[in-house]
Amino acid sequence: MTEVHLRDALDTLKSTGVRITPQRHAILEFIIQSMSHPTADDIYKALESKFPSMSVATVYNNLRVFREAGLVKELTYGDSSSRFDFVTNDHYHMICDACGKIVDFHYPGLDEVEHLASHLTGFDVSYHRMEIYGVCPTCKEHATKVQ
Amino acid sequence: MTEVHLRDALDTLKSTGVRITPQRHAILEFIIQSMSHPTADDIYKALESKFPSMSVATVYNNLRVFREAGLVKELTYGDSSSRFDFVTNDHYHMICDACGKIVDFHYPGLDEVEHLASHLTGFDVSYHRMEIYGVCPTCKEHATKVQ
DNA sequence: ATACTTATTGTAACAATTATAATCAAAGAA
DNA sequence: TTCTTTGATTATAATTGTTACAATAAGTAT
Incomplete structure (x- = not known):
């Protein structure tokens, strides 16, 4: 199930001419398999062992890319930071x-x-x-x- | 209609032991009569002629008081700042x-x-x-x- | 290979909100 | 009334999530 979603998502990106970098792949994979509506910081922390040099800016940049491609939705509640939800x-x-x-x-x-x-x-x-x-x-x- | 709401809201505050200051009265009145779901800054700007020395902190403090009293709801959308909506x-x-x-x-x-x-x-x-x-x-x- | 585009990084800037400390105002007790 | 206490406001500093920017790196195409 997760794999299908990931493959579809990558196809969507490819078809809109967005380059699939290792960081993007990892961020997308994390959002899809995590059932927890993570914040940008959750994603950043979860991937820092895999990508020690990745910047928070990269996470935000790519969340915007995914949002513009219609792959994720941004959820804002009362608390401080936005949560991101894969669109199924x-x-x-x-x-x-x-x-x-x-x-x-x-x-x-x-x-x-x-x-x-x-x-x-x-x-x-x-x-x-x-x-x-x-x-x-x-x-x-x-x-x-x-x- | 507006007057009824304001009176009810002031009663609610009084019954929970919250002091009704001129600032609180004005903020509440503005939220009720404004049909526009104002931000904290909207409220601050709208009242600065009436209360030139009022601090933004006062606006935020009292919005929290009103929220805790169940009088207003905080609406958070994607954009930067929260909007406040009187609960009817x-x-x-x-x-x-x-x-x-x-x-x-x-x-x-x-x-x-x-x-x-x-x-x-x-x-x-x-x-x-x-x-x-x-x-x-x-x-x-x-x-x-x-x- | 070279040029060109796009992505990432690191950091600075920004803006909304909250925390803090000091001052001020109101309410109650003596 | 005056004193005391509590609570509210103010001004400002601090915090935090997010964005902007410039420099570097990595892909892509000619």
């Missing part, structure tokens, strides 16, 4: 208010909402995103133990 | 990819999605947010003219 099929995010963990879940597209919104506002809709906030099972358990 | 009844945001304008629209709560997500992930849900992206009527018109 439609899914939404469940975010724990206590520990910040992000869990994906799938739901059939909210076409009806998009249509209504478009009708009400006159916008041409391109996409939407949704986040649900709450407390994850682990934090719930912890909270009840603490009491 | 459930609504979502339509955002223009071209000019960044944010337009509210109302939609009956997405209870079904919340329930499914809760069931799938085991989270206790507290709330959700959704943004729809697209191109606003003004930018559409402009784009066609430019061609």
